[in-house]
Amino acid sequence: MFKKNKRISLLHYWTSRYLLTLFIGLAIIFLISAAWIRHTTFENRLELMEFLADETVYRLTDTTNPNNGPINGIPGFIGDRERFNMREIDPILYVVDTEGNILTSNRPVPPGSAKNVAGLLDDEEGTKEITGGLEPEYVVKRKIEGNNQLLGWVLVKEKKDNLTRVNQAYGQLALLIGALALLGWIAIYFLSKRLARPIKQVAEAAKHIQEGNYTVDLPQDSKEKEVYELVTSFENMANKLEQLEKTRTELLAGVTHELKTPVTSISGLLQAVKDGVVTGLDAMDFIEMAMVETTKMKTMVGDLLAFNHFAVDAIPVKIQSVDVNQLLRDAVAQWEVLQDEDSVKVNLHLIEQAVYVQVDIVRIQQIMTNLLTNAKQAMDKGTITLILKERGDKLSIIVKDTGHGIPLEDQAFIFERFYRGENKKYTIRGLGLGLPLSKMMAQSSGGDLILIESNASGTSFELVLQRATSL
Template sequence: MFTKNNKRVSLLRYWTSRYLITLCVGLVVIAIISALWIRHTTLENRLNMIQFMTEEMADRFVDMSEGRPIQREDNPGFLTDRDQFMNFEGDPSIYIIDPNGRILSSNRPRERTTISQFPLSILEKEETVQKLRFDQEAQPFYVVKTAISTQDILLGWVVIVESEQNLTQVNQEYRQLSIMIFSLALLGWAAIYFQSRRLSNPIKDVAKAAKQVQEGDYDIVLREDFKEQEVYELVHSFKEMSNRLQQLEALRTQLLAGVTHELKTPVTSISGLLQALNDDVVTGEDAKEFLAISLNETTKMKKMVEDLLDFNSFAANAVNVSMEIHSINELMLDFTRHWQVTQEDQNIELTLKNLDHDREVNVDPIRLQQIMTNLLNNAKQSIEGKGSIDVIVHENDHQISIYIKDSGSGIALEEQDLIFERFFRGEDKKYKVRGLGLGLPFSKMIAQSLGGDLHLKESSSAGTVFVITLPKQ
């Protein structure tokens, strides 16, 4: 059985090694192309220089001989001063040839000269530069010739012969090219190394912090002074996530304590009251009152358990929503009337402002009433003494908005971002009203299941405004 190699490498090593390989391959290709280009241009330049040299020598022959080629057994001086023309270390063969192809003079010593007759087939061709090869294995060589003539009379030729290897020999240029390629490779590697390290270090820090969070330690410290936008967003988002997880962990702890306390309190009360009834500590009207209190506590405990079950059902998408077409004005009128009837406290003034022109919405009326009842109850709990609650229905091109505004004490600024978190309860509310902190998260989930949403518009010491949005029919 084959096993997959899951060996991991560091980001710094991964990036630098692959970049270096890519860089080296690219530089090798560039070096080969550059070497071929240098070879080609060097060959052309040197052939042009040799041609210029033959023309210069032919002109000097004419000037010195007054129209007759010089026939000397030894080399004339201008056959050996090629260094002023040539810029390479080659040793070209220079010949002075008469019209019949006989070599009159050469820069080669007599003992090194193996030919006395130059092929007329080469001299009679029109090309001044010819590339020749004696056989398939021999190195190619170039022949550059210029006619010596005066008054349209051919007096001979100046011929220079040099091998292609000598003409293309540019060791110094190749050394410079090698140094440049090596320097570019070193510079490129250094650049990607430091850039990769600059990007990999914060990622390593985030990975280390993630392990720290995985172990349950949320007290992480990460730098945020990065100029790179993506790196900054990564680090900042991770810190925000860590803080949120820390808050959720605290909420989970509070949930356990809260659920224990909220369920223990009515159970303790019911147990004490029923024990008193069982022991005949109270009788008559007192016994009825104790029984009524026990039933009331039982109802509260039942409501908390139902909230937990309903919330879990919605979170698991296990509750169906029955969408129906209804008049929004009629629904709001029914909801507010029903809520007012069930209130014993008459210090709260509830007002409703419906749409001037009624609209139909596709909603589940029972679920929408759950949201309204929860928001109205929360508004009432935030008001101490007399106060008012305003329900305002508004519409725009795409949706219908229901504003629930109260004149209560408002929500603390540091708690406003947490009110839709499950099991969260504000510091002021947790000591006044029993509950599990599921009302607002549950209401938001219902609103979203209806195709709308629920959000906090504003909250201050002057009051709080929640908004339910529903899509228009």
């Protein structure tokens, strides 16, 4: 048994995933920022302790100070705790002699401190971490010198925890991160909601199409390019599906009608001859008419088979290099021979020099026959113009008539199989395979068949052919 996946809404999916990603990202930023704040605060407070030690040494050795005297004679200055009190930390400051005896301090000296302070003395100044006690501490040592003699030391001590404590900064950072998370969630919620709305509408429209209702009304006011293209493409698809569905429903009736008509005519004509309704020359005329209907039916069945074979690439294409000027002359001549009347004239505008193309000659002649026949059917009388143009490694054959044109609503579907416009549906017999088959044959030779334009003054088709690279 396959477990059915539970589907969730796009809004819920994107919002939850974004929040998870946002929280993870902000948590990483918080940890990095907290570590940076801790390190920076620690460095700044150490510098402050060093400044305090340097300032104390300077005050004790300042010869311009009238109160300056022996080290043990200035307890008032060091004892003034408020002058050295700091907002974030409150370090202990000792002034000791060369033996390590505490001369003065900014705090009362706890019992046993003298021994601990003496153990810190050596011949080097600097900042040092002390880890031997209950809590790690940092001490800043500075020499007190006078007349090139070592008079004593200034020691500034503070616990490591006090140097790195930044609770207020952590709270402010947490507040900032929380505000960013809230703003990010609100932003992604409304953006996801805005993006999910048209997708949901398209999904609803797809359900209507699935049920056979091709009329969809989707909003076209989306500012997002991709969403707008999705909506418009879906509407165009729905319109095309509606048209194809109409074409599909008409196909069976159309093909049945087109094939039934010659069968009925043939049956009626032959039945009349068999029953002796007509005799002699009349019977021969009836048989001749039956033969004509048979030829028409054979042509339609041949079109169906040819289209089927081209659709599955079952017909081999024989590509040859041929002079396009001669190819057009032959195609027009063959078509004109089959015409019963000369009410339509064909004007050829060829290229002066010989130009060769790579085509299947038989297929190109079929295409030209179909285009010329369609052009003739579009007008009672007039002129069909064929213009040959060079376009780089391609050649274009423009076939232009002076007929009534193709209705605008039909132009998007003329290359759809079995599609027949309103102008031809009830006036000209056929299966609606001429142009689709011609396009497929052109593409099989590396070319294409395109509708350039069609209006009340005429229609222009372009047959694109591949120029031959060598003879």
